[in-house]
Amino acid sequence: MLVERIMTSPVETLHEDDTIHSAMNLMSRLSFRHIPIVDDNNDLVGIVSDKDLNLALPSIAGEDQDISLDLQLNKIMRQQVTTCHPLDFVEEIAKDFYHYGIGAIPVMRGKKIVGIVTQKDMLNTFLELTGIREPGSIIEIDIQDRMGIIYDLGKIFKDLNIKIASISIYANSEKKGHKIIVLRIEAMNPLIAIEKLEEAGFNVISPGGMH
Template identity: 45%
Template sequence: MLVEDIMKTEVIKLKPHETIETALKLLNQYHIRHIPIVDDQNQVIGIVSDRDVRDASPSIFYQDEDRSELQNTLETIMTTPVITVHPLDFVEETASIFYEQEIACVPVTKSNKLVGIVTEKDMLYTMIQLTGVHVQSSQIEIKVYDKPGILPEVTAVLGRRKVNITSVLVYPYQKDEKYKIIVFRVQTMNPNPIIEDLKAEGYEVLWPNLPGIET
């Protein structure tokens, strides 16, 4: 899946000379948490978060406090330089940027121009779709040797039951690097026959460990 498949293309943006008050109003009006700051060529030169604006605003607990701070320009509080991604970048790679850089939003640029935005909420929703947990299904976790061709071998066993596989995830088995864990989500509410088939073929099923089925 590509970034262009999940990004929002209608982006609220501001210029660096606009005020903190303007940003505050837009954040509240559109219920967003980040606003990219662009120059006259629509190039991203900074980004402002709701926290940046809150920290730069007078406290709500002091009604008589001077509110002239709200007239300061966004270039005084914006974060720069800005991490961006391209519409043709992979979603998985973008997710790693969120994790490694500890950020909650990335503008999307093409030819150095702002064309979209991806937030952590967009990313989380996409991960839910990729894992298949949003559809009615059963999860099966299998411990297998980490060797070429193991995935088609296992899926062939599932294929005998004519079930639809909604997602497949593979991750290392932490206790022994010679093994992998394959996680299937299959569109059936009764995974017992599949589990029996897998165990008959010698595979170790870690989940579900159902009563009455030998492990």
């Protein structure tokens, strides 16, 4: 899946000379947690999060709170910004979210910001890919990793006239050379499918009911 499919666009930005007060108002009004910061050429120069604002205020708050709220964003913004391109794969930027512990990634075309992807966008994408928003059942199968396994599974469900909504595969940490296949099927009762899978020699380890 490409980033351009899940990004928010157009994206709200603030100028580097705008104030903490401006950022707080924008976040409150639009329920944002991250705001990209641009310069006079509308080029990305930084990003500010609600956490940055919260950390900055106590450190600069003195006798006159109004002065602290008037501090320019270029004084507190993070200038080293992880970015991506609209044609990058969502799976790739997921690594950046995980490794760097960031909450949002601006989407760039050249020097211009064309969108933004947040942790919430990534979660929504995960829910979409797993098909968990749709009614159905989940079946987990332990398999020895081999060629043609998906074909064999597909044939069983084709014969049953049951549609597979999504397939996820991950390593079985308890068995070397084995993987766990998680099937989400468009059937409220998975028992018939489980019976056919077991007849075909598959090890069903976790049948799930209606979700």
